[in-house]
Amino acid sequence: VPELPEAETIVRTLSPRIARLRIEKARYPGKRVWRRAPVPDLVGRRILGVSRYGKQVLLQLDRGHLLIRLGMTGALLLDRAPGPYTRAEFGLGSVTLLFDDIRQFGWLEYADGPPAHLGPDPLEITQAEFVQRIRGRRSQAKRVLLDQKFLRGIGNIYADEALHRAGIHPLAATVRLPRPRAARLHAEIQTLLTEAIEHRGSSISDYVDASGAPGSFQGRHRVYGREGEPCPACGAAVRRIVVAQRGTHFCPRCQRR
Ligand SMILES: [Zn+2]
Numbered sequence: 096v097p098e099l100p101e102a103e104t105i106v107r108t109l110s111p112r113i114a115r116l117r118i119e120k121a122r123y124p125g126k127r128v129w130r131r132a133p134v135p136d137l138v139g140r141r142i143l144g145v146s147r148y149g150k151q152v153l154l155q156l157d158r159g160h161l162l163i164r165l166g167m168t169g170a171l172l173l174d175r176a177p178g179p180y181t182r183a184e185f186g187l188g189s190v191t192l193l194f195d196d197i198r199q200f201g202w203l204e205y206a207d208g209p210p211a212h213l214g215p216d217p218l219e220i221t222q223a224e225f226v227q228r229i230r231g232r233r234s235q236a237k238r239v240l241l242d243q244k245f246l247r248g249i250g251n252i253y254a255d256e257a258l259h260r261a262g263i264h265p266l267a268a269t270v271r272l273p274r275p276r277a278a279r280l281h282a283e284i285q286t287l288l289t290e291a292i293e294h295r296g297s298s299i300s301d302y303v304d305a306s307g308a309p310g311s312f313q314g315r316h317r318v319y320g321r322e323g324e325p326c327p328a329c330g331a332a333v334r335r336i337v338v339a340q341r342g343t344h345f346c347p348r349c350q351r352r
Contacts, residue, residue, distance in 0.1 A: 096168075096252065096297070096299045096300045096302050097150060097165045097302050098150045098250035098251075099147070099149065099150050099218075099250075099253065099288055099291075100291035100292045100294075100296040100312065101150070101302050101310065102149070102150045102165065103292050104292065104295045104296045104304045105165075105171055105304050105305050106147045106152060108173075109145050109152070109171060109173070109192075110144070112190060112305070113142055113145060113154075113187055113192060114142055114145055115141065115142065115143070116190060117140070117141045117142075117188065118137045118156075118185055118187060119138065119139075119186045119188055120185065121136075121137050121183070121184070121185055121186075122183070123182065123183050123184075124181055124182065124184070125181070126199060128196075128201075128202060128203050129202065129203050129204070130164075130203065131204070137161070137205075140156045140157055140158055140159070142154050142156060142187070147248075148209075148247065149243055150165065150248050150250060151164050151165065151210075152165065152171060155209070159205055159206065159207055160205070160209055160210065161204075161205055162203070162204040162205075162210055163194060166200030167200045167300060168196055168200070168201075169196040169201030170193075170194075170195045170196070170301075170302070171192060171193070171194055171305050172192070172193045172305060172307060173190060173191070173192060173305050175191070175307070177193055178195065180195045181193050181194070181195050182194050182199070182201070197301070212244075213243045214228075214242070214243060214244045214245045214246045215246060215247070216246070216247055217246045217248055217284050217288060220246065220281070222282070225277065225280075225281040226274055226278055226281065229245075229272060229280070230269060230274070230277055231270075232269045233269070233270050234269055234270075235265065235266045235268065235338065236258055236263050236269055236272070236280075237255075237265035237339065238338060238339045239269050241254055241341065248288075249284070251341045251342070252319045253291065254343075255318050255319045255344045255345065256287055256317060256318065256319055257283050257284045257287050258280070258345065258350060259344075259345060259346060259349065260287060260317070261280040261283040261284075262276075262279075262349050262350055262351060263276060263350055263351065264350040264352040265343045265350070266338065267350075267352045268352075290312070290315070291310075291312045294310055294311045294315065295310040295311060295312070296310030297310050298310045298311070299313055318333050318344040318345055319344050320344065321333045322334065322344060326346035326348065328349050329348045329349050331346055332347075333345070333346055334346070334347050
């Protein structure tokens, strides 16, 4: 958290408020927030656009690009007073933009060009490309979905939910995944993420959008965080295992290897 739907919701609340504004003030209180030195001087630059890169937020400036990794608890908040967890504060004329981050796994990164280091966006990749890519991986389904170089934007919540919807076990070997099942996973990922965006994301670990509003998709999770509760499809108890150091939730009846 935040994953693709939460980042998309942040972008949609942020964009109409800050696009075209000029950065007049920039302050980075507390611990180091920039991923690498040197810290760029952003004062005077104009924000041309706000977009999403995987689960990160990207500000396109009139010169350069600012990538904001939200990490576990990062939030971009408009018109709030800075608090103890504020790691960056941007004055944009009449608007203030804060980057607050309780756990401090987030960071800011500046680059001259747009980012290109991660895999395709799950809402843009074609079925044919997805099927070919996933069957080319010698790993397990959950691990592959978490890999940002495979697809950018899916994290622990939406990996579990997508695999449940597609009836695929988190430990299933991707290289042996039959083409129709891989194609179904592609379709389920796109439907899931679209639904989650419509519900403004899942509010887990204090997630809120740029206006401070929570999402509501957490009420529609089928397996994530529901260990021991009945699978909505078949009634079997949802099970939890650990895959790639992440708590992984699945239905032992609906999801096949
Ligand atoms: Zn089930």
